[in-house]
Amino acid sequence: MEQIANQVIFGLLALVIVVCSILTVTTRRILRAATYLLFVLFATAGIYFQLDFTFLGAVQLAVYAGGIVVLFVFSILLTSHPGDKAQLLTPKKRVVGLIASIFGAIVCGYTLLTYPFFTKPLTSVITGEIDMKEIGHALMGMEKFQYLLPFEAISVLLLACIIGGIMIARKR
Amino acid sequence: MEIPMIAYLVVSTIMFFAGVYGFVTRKNMLAMLISLELMLNAADINFVVFNRYLYPEALEGFFFTLFAIGIAAAETALAIAIIINIFRHIRNVDVHNLDKMKY
Amino acid sequence: MEYSAIILLLPLCMFLFLGLVGHKLSERVAGILGTLGLTVTAVLAYMVAFNYFTMPRNAEGVFKTLQPVNFEWLRFTEHLHIDLGILLDPISVMMLVVITTVSLMVHIYSMGYMHGEKGFQRYYAFLSLFSFSMLGLVVATNIFQMYIFWELVGVSSYLLIGFYYTKPAAVSASKKAFIVTRFADLGFLIGILILSFFTETFDFQTLMSNPTSLVSETAGMTFMGCSVAAWAMALIFMGGAGKSAMFPLHIWLPDAMEGPTPVSALIHAATMVVAGVYLVARLFPMYCAVPEVLDLITWVGAITALYAAVVACVQTDIKRVLAFSTISQIAFMMVALGVAFNSDLHAGLGYMASMFHLFTHAMFKALLFLGAGCIIHAVHSNEMSAMGNLRKYMPVTHITFLIACLAIAGIPPFSGFFSKDEILTAAFEKSAFWGIWMTAVAGLTAFYMFRLYYRIFWWSKPDYGHHTPHEAPKTMYLPLVFLALVTCVAGFIPFGEFVSVNGQEYHIHLDWSVATTSIIVAVAAIALATWMYLSENTKPKALADKFRALHTAAYHRFYMDELYMWVTHKVIFQHICRPIAWFDRHIVDGTMNMLATVTNGVSYGIRKLQSGYIQWYVWVFIMGALLIAVLAMCF
Numbered sequence: 032m033e034q035i036a037n038q039v040i041f042g043l044l045a046l047v048i049v050v051c052s053i054l055t056v057t058t059r060r061i062l063r064a065a066t067y068l069l070f071v072l073f074a075t076a077g078i079y080f081q082l083d084f085t086f087l088g089a090v091q092l093a094v095y096a097g098g099i100v101v102l103f104v105f106s107i108l109l110t111s112h113p114g115d116k117a118q119l120l121t122p123k124k125r126v127v128g129l130i131a132s133i134f135g136a137i138v139c140g141y142t143l144l145t146y147p148f149f150t151k152p153l154t155s156v157i158t159g160e161i162d163m164k165e166i167g168h169a170l171m172g173m174e175k176f177q178y179l180l181p182f183e184a185i186s187v188l189l190l191a192c193i194i195g196g197i198m199i200a201r202k203r
Numbered sequence: 204m205e206i207p208m209i210a211y212l213v214v215s216t217i218m219f220f221a222g223v224y225g226f227v228t229r230k231n232m233l234a235m236l237i238s239l240e241l242m243l244n245a246a247d248i249n250f251v252v253f254n255r256y257l258y259p260e261a262l263e264g265f266f267f268t269l270f271a272i273g274i275a276a277a278e279t280a281l282a283i284a285i286i287i288n289i290f291r292h293i294r295n296v297d298v299h300n301l302d303k304m305k306y
Numbered sequence: 307m308e309y310s311a312i313i314l315l316l317p318l319c320m321f322l323f324l325g326l327v328g329h330k331l332s333e334r335v336a337g338i339l340g341t342l343g344l345t346v347t348a349v350l351a352y353m354v355a356f357n358y359f360t361m362p363r364n365a366e367g368v369f370k371t372l373q374p375v376n377f378e379w380l381r382f383t384e385h386l387h388i389d390l391g392i393l394l395d396p397i398s399v400m401m402l403v404v405i406t407t408v409s410l411m412v413h414i415y416s417m418g419y420m421h422g423e424k425g426f427q428r429y430y431a432f433l434s435l436f437s438f439s440m441l442g443l444v445v446a447t448n449i450f451q452m453y454i455f456w457e458l459v460g461v462s463s464y465l466l467i468g469f470y471y472t473k474p475a476a477v478s479a480s481k482k483a484f485i486v487t488r489f490a491d492l493g494f495l496i497g498i499l500i501l502s503f504f505t506e507t508f509d510f511q512t513l514m515s516n517p518t519s520l521v522s523e524t525a526g527m528t529f530m531g532c533s534v535a536a537w538a539m540a541l542i543f544m545g546g547a548g549k550s551a552m553f554p555l556h557i558w559l560p561d562a563m564e565g566p567t568p569v570s571a572l573i574h575a576a577t578m579v580v581a582g583v584y585l586v587a588r589l590f591p592m593y594c595a596v597p598e599v600l601d602l603i604t605w606v607g608a609i610t611a612l613y614a615a616v617v618a619c620v621q622t623d624i625k626r627v628l629a630f631s632t633i634s635q636i637a638f639m640m641v642a643l644g645v646a647f648n649s650d651l652h653a654g655l656g657y658m659a660s661m662f663h664l665f666t667h668a669m670f671k672a673l674l675f676l677g678a679g680c681i682i683h684a685v686h687s688n689e690m691s692a693m694g695n696l697r698k699y700m701p702v703t704h705i706t707f708l709i710a711c712l713a714i715a716g717i718p719p720f721s722g723f724f725s726k727d728e729i730l731t732a733a734f735e736k737s738a739f740w741g742i743w744m745t746a747v748a749g750l751t752a753f754y755m756f757r758l759y760y761r762i763f764w765w766s767k768p769d770y771g772h773h774t775p776h777e778a779p780k781t782m783y784l785p786l787v788f789l790a791l792v793t794c795v796a797g798f799i800p801f802g803e804f805v806s807v808n809g810q811e812y813h814i815h816l817d818w819s820v821a822t823t824s825i826i827v828a829v830a831a832i833a834l835a836t837w838m839y840l841s842e843n844t845k846p847k848a849l850a851d852k853f854r855a856l857h858t859a860a861y862h863r864f865y866m867d868e869l870y871m872w873v874t875h876k877v878i879f880q881h882i883c884r885p886i887a888w889f890d891r892h893i894v895d896g897t898m899n900m901l902a903t904v905t906n907g908v909s910y911g912i913r914k915l916q917s918g919y920i921q922w923y924v925w926v927f928i929m930g931a932l933l934i935a936v937l938a939m940c941f
Contacts, residue, residue: 034205041206045214052218052241056225061234068237071218075244078211082255087268091247094272099240099279106283107233110290117231124228131928132224138932139216142939143209150208150256161262169262178266185273192277200284202291227925235921302918 219245328427340430348406368809418781436462490548497541517591550582571675604644611637645736654807659728684775715752721796756835766842
């Protein structure tokens with residue numbers, strides 16, 4: 032019963048992701064593209080939840096959906112007028128894009144479908160939520176499989192990014 | 204019945220190549236950036252799925268995704284700052300106007 | 307005697323100072339500063355000479371050889387290393403005195419002669435550089451140090467000949483001098499390499515302690531029919547012949563007269579050109595180990611002496627006459643060395659005579675050149691035709707010039723008589739052939755010198771226009787007077803007590819039969835010159851017409867320059883350099899040009915790929931990545 036519910040939920044999420052992804056890149060209104068992106072991000076967060084990575088889902092919602100999309104919306108409002116529509120694509124350009132994406136999808140899909148993955152059954156290990164304590168220790172530890180160095184590197188990167196953002200965007 | 208791993212991977216592949224399509228075809232730089240986010244997200248999903256299905260005892264994929272989200276946030280913020288700067292100069296965000304880097 | 311290092315360093319500092327900040331100084335300050343520096347150097351050199359020659363001799367009656375300064379500069383192997391230092395022995399101390407004296411006189415003289423010239427400060431800087439290099443050359447402790455300074459004097463000579471660098475003749479003369487001497491120095495360098503390869507040392511004292519080492523090391527080795535030792539010494543002599551303008555490498559010296567006259571006096575008469583003689587004297591024991599090279603030196607010297615004397619008889623440019631006379635006199639020294647041998651004091655007479663003549667010649671030839679400088683200064687021309695009857699206008703120059711002429715002609719009691727007489731005696735000792743040859747050349751010397759003298763100071767007055775010649779300023783005639791005094795008394799210096807072939811005391815005694823012969827020949831030659839040139843007449847012209855072919859050939863220096871031009875242009879340039887230049891231009895450059903053209907063409911062809919559209923780049927990137935993926939899957 033639970034499994035069926037799981038499958039139904041996955042089916043819904045997959046549908047949202049596929050449809051909204053395609054709509055994101057095909058809609059002519061830029062604000063709508065941002066909105067569809069928001070839906071995709073929500074659905075991605077749902078997938079994380081479904082895989083029992085609740086912390087990651089939360090981060091996805093907070094950073095992506097809550098932060099980045101808001102940034103997008105603001106910048107879209109800054110740079111375009113309401114009701115602006117993108118020009119229709121020229122056939123040549125559409126063909127070029129379609130070639131790249133469909134050919135790529137075929138190549139990747141073929142690889143994925145033919146590659147022998149050795150999946151382990153999910154039940155073989157403890158499923159369920161990962162302990163927050165464990166995540167915290169892993170982030171701040173210096174042992175093997177612990178991530179203090181990347182954590183610090185990313186904090187420096189973020190600092191650089193803040194300064195860079197100010198430098199680039201400020202009025203001269 | 205469990206959901207097979209391949210189902211997730213197919214979804215993320217579609218998402219990724221939707222992003223490719225958008226990146227190649229859209230003229231608005233913000234739209235290109237949105238397509239880029241799609242691609243990043245697809246990669247994130249792959250990390251998580253591989254972690255869960257192939258190495259359930261480890262947390263590499265989890266953390267990789269975590270850091271990727273952080274970096275994506277930083278990258279987006281910077282990219283948007285650049286785009287707004289460009290907008291100040293040429294009063295639009297059309298990528299076709301940025302062809303000074305040619306021969 | 308560590309202070310002898312200052313003798314070297316002071317001119318160097320003066321060169322650097324005048325060269326770097328000279329243009330900020332006024333002409334007067336620069337001149338006085340340079341002269342003062344040289345005065346101190348000269349005083350130090352005199353002190354060194356005094357202290358050295360008053361030192362007690364060692365048990366064999368020889369002056370000790372000192373090395374007050376010597377430090378290792380480059381070490382190649384355990385034995386082979388290049389040092390820089392100061393070697394004091396009788397000949398180097400004698401050279402120190404000669405160089406500093408003449409150089410000081412030239413410094414003083416130049417203040418008058420070069421007055422108002424553009425580049426006055428540069429001139430003094432170069433003079434200091436030359437003094438430094440020449441002093442370094444004579445005190446070299448090893449043959450490589452000598453080579454280094456040898457090249458430095460070549461450079462300073464080049465700079466000074468080309469002092470009037472706006473004059474094309476001066477520029478080509480400086481190039482000619484540099485290239486010819488440099489070519490000779492190639493032989494010198496190869497000689498040094500052979501010598502050091504076999505003896506494993508550069509050091510003069512080590513070489514002198516065992517002068518036959520080269521011969522014993524290379525025993526049995528021959529190259530093109532001559533022993534390797536002979537080759538090495540002959541090649542080293544080639545370097546000396548180049549610097550000392552020996553036939554056939556003499557062609558640069560007459561042209562070098564394009565430089566300022568005091569420079570000719572200093573470099574091309576008194577000091578640098580005797581470097582070759584000094585080199586042979588320095589390595590004399592080693593030359594004695596290969597007597598065939600000594601014979602070569604004798605022949606080269608004798609031919610040069612005769613050739614230059616004949617050419618000097620018909621030249622009309624007074625500086626050219628003096629230049630050829632210089633060549634001839636240096637050849638005298640070479641002959642003296644060639645006929646000498648180091649077996650005992652008596653056989654080594656030529657060695658002493660050569661050094662003695664070097665000393666006296668430096669003084670009276672510098673005097674002649676400085677006098678010629680005064681004359682040129684007065685009449686603004688080098689040509690004899692612009693001169694005549696100058697004794698009325700320039701009494702001091704006239705008297706000093708006459709003294710120098712008497713000295714070079716070999717009339718007692720002037721210095722040249724004594725030294726030349728020793729050379730002739732040494733030549734007669736070797737064989738009557740050389741004695742007669744050299745006496746004949748000495749007669750020619752007297753003739754052309756008095757031709758020059760009468761032609762300048764007697765003959766008849768040309769049209770000087772409203773510009774009458776006048777005596778030179780004090781700074782110019784004081785050095786003349788000083789050098790004339792030296793010329794009068796230098797002959798009475800007991801030279802043999804200081805310098806002789808093995809260092810022991812040698813008492814000069816005149817061989818009266820030789821002396822009488824040479825005096826008679828000289829007087830006869832002077833009488834002939836007097837008869838021909840005392841007053842204006844047509845005798846010289848008639849004589850020239852009678853021996854037209856000889857006169858024309860001698861006037862053109864027996865076409866040596868033309869021969870060189872023919873060899874270099876028609877043979878070397880045409881058949882060697884042209885093809886090489888063609889190869890360089892078309893094959894070497896062509897390869898490079900082709901690479902560049904191909905790169906350029908390809909770049910031009912593919913430049914459209916850099917469209918500047920980022921989406922196009924992404925598309926190509928993704929397609930490329932996919933293509934690689936497909937290829938990976940297929941294989």
